[in-house]
Amino acid sequence: MTKNIRFMETVLRDGQQSLIATRMHTKDMLPIIKAMDNAGYAALEVWGGATFDACVRYLNEDPWERLRAIKKLAKNTPLQMLLRGQNLLGYRHYADDVVAEFVKKSVENGIDIVRIFDALNDTRNIEVAIKATKEAGGHAQAALSYTTSPVHTVDYFVNLAKDLADMGADSICIKDMAGVLTPQACFDLVSRIKQTITLPLQVHTHATSGISEMTYLKAAEAGADIIDTAISPFAGGTSQPATASVALALEDLGFETGLNMEKISEIADHFRPLRDQYRAEGLLDPKVQDTEPRTLIYQVPGGMLSNLLSQLKEKGLEDLYDEVLAEIPRVRKDLGYPPLVTPLSQMVGTQAMLNIVIGERYKMIPNEIKDYVRGKYGKAPVPIAIDIQQLIIGDEEPMTIRPADLIPNELPTLREEIKQYAKSDEDVLLYAMFPQLGMDFLGRREDPFYDVPIQSVNVSIDM
Numbered sequence: 001m002t003k004n005i006r007f008m009e010t011v012l013r014d015g016q017q018s019l020i021a022t023r024m025h026t027k028d029m030l031p032i033i034k035a036m037d038n039a040g041y042a043a044l045e046v047w048g049g050a051t052f053d054a055c056v057r058y059l060n061e062d063p064w065e066r067l068r069a070i071k072k073l074a075k076n077t078p079l080q081m082l083l084r085g086q087n088l089l090g091y092r093h094y095a096d097d098v099v100a101e102f103v104k105k106s107v108e109n110g111i112d113i114v115r116i117f118d119a120l121n122d123t124r125n126i127e128v129a130i131k132a133t134k135e136a137g138g139h140a141q142a143a144l145s146y147t148t149s150p151v152h153t154v155d156y157f158v159n160l161a162k163d164l165a166d167m168g169a170d171s172i173c174i175k176d177m178a179g180v181l182t183p184q185a186c187f188d189l190v191s192r193i194k195q196t197i198t199l200p201l202q203v204h205t206h207a208t209s210g211i212s213e214m215t216y217l218k219a220a221e222a223g224a225d226i227i228d229t230a231i232s233p234f235a236g237g238t239s240q241p242a243t244a245s246v247a248l249a250l251e252d253l254g255f256e257t258g259l260n261m262e263k264i265s266e267i268a269d270h271f272r273p274l275r276d277q278y279r280a281e282g283l284l285d286p287k288v289q290d291t292e293p294r295t296l297i298y299q300v301p302g303g304m305l306s307n308l309l310s311q312l313k314e315k316g317l318e319d320l321y322d323e324v325l326a327e328i329p330r331v332r333k334d335l336g337y338p339p340l341v342t343p344l345s346q347m348v349g350t351q352a353m354l355n356i357v358i359g360e361r362y363k364m365i366p367n368e369i370k371d372y373v374r375g376k377y378g379k380a381p382v383p384i385a386i387d388i389q390q391l392i393i394g395d396e397e398p399m400t401i402r403p404a405d406l407i408p409n410e411l412p413t414l415r416e417e418i419k420q421y422a423k424s425d426e427d428v429l430l431y432a433m434f435p436q437l438g439m440d441f442l443g444r445r446e447d448p449f450y451d452v453p454i455q456s457v458n459v460s461i462d463m
């Protein structure tokens with residue numbers, strides 16, 4: 001009996017996000033889209049995550065235009081995005097009307113599959129996005145934010161997968177953002193989920209800790225339907241394992257991948273000089289290409305590693321890198337073992353950095369950490385110890401309801417605030433994600449010198 005395993009290509013989103021902090025220009029993507037579209041991938045991950053932010057903040061590009069430009073060239077292969085549930089692509093919870101509208105417009109502009117996750121695995125923060133995706137005609141893939149802790153057992157994740165299936169998910173993804181899913185744990189988890197539900201199952205990991213290829217082998221053996229890989233020039237390190245390498249190994253073991261290896265080689269040839277260019281520009285730090293077994297201890301995701309190093313460098317404090325890494329699991333334990341995925345990864349990383357840089361733990365506490373302890377991001381996997389809770393928010397009582405229940409509809413206000421510059425619903429949503437950045441970006445667009453084809457935009461503006 002032939003065994004099948006399909007591949008999702010991540011180079012246009014997670015691959016480049018993990019290695020070059022999402023600084024790839026649209027003009028560098030478009031020439032190879034047709035080849036990618038004919039390579040036999042199950043899907044191309046092209047949008048979401050940090051791409052939206054980076055387009056506006058650093059690349060002077062309209063992320064909606066990027067999506068439309070890619071969709072125009074990709075006629076055969078589904079386009080996929082990553083959505084942070086009620087956080088969308090920003091860093092706070094949005095009202096339900098904004099979530100529904102954003103998902104609707106994402107599908108209308110070219111997204112076929114929406115991978116939806118919540119940083120805390122709080123299903124209350126996922127349900128509106130799942131419903132909106134299905135109503136818009138998209139495929140709703142619900143993701144389990146994988147991590148390990150006393151509470152994050154195989155039973156925990158199997159029950160979570162069942163809950164998400166019951167909520168209407170079209171497929172399930174095991175999202176191992178830190179590369180800590182070991183081969184045996186993967187085999188056990190995939191096997192149990194496949195025994196429990198009938199939905200397609202996708203596995204996502206990172207090569208950071210050096211075990212990802214073994215993890216994917218066990219995923220395939222256990223019956224996973226799709227795995228996520230990156231084309232070789234943007235693979236390895238904090239990115240995903242290499243598409244061609246994993247495919248050739250699995251094909252040798254009797255798996256059918258559906259990939260056209262000639263096209264895969266052509267795609268690699270396109271991205272190889274781009275990788276060298278970004279390295280020459282200083283965007284590809286050698287550290288993020290290292291194999292780091294300590295990831296299995298710190299559970300720090302790839303994108304977080306590169307961004308953390310970048311922040312410390314900007315402050316001239318890169319010598320504190322190892323100390324900050326060691327502080328991260330301590331902060332995570334204090335906060336009830338949240339999975340380290342956006343936005344919790346940035347929040348925990350920032351708190352750990354402050355603890356080390358200042359030299360006193362919790363001397364300075366960001367508002368985001370206070371809001372997390374208040375329950376504004378959802379329910380912590382493990383109740384936060386009373387002494388830590390009091391240290392961070394004093395005698396305040398944390399909330400227990402779904403955070404978005406406290407947020408009234410926002411779209412009418414947002415439309416009014418940005419009506420001077422917004423020409424479409426997409427513009428309003430861009431402003432909703434990043435109000436100050438969005439207003440600046442949309443305002444600059446009024447400049448007659450701004451209106452140039454997206455393919456030729458190569459200006460990098462750091463605001």
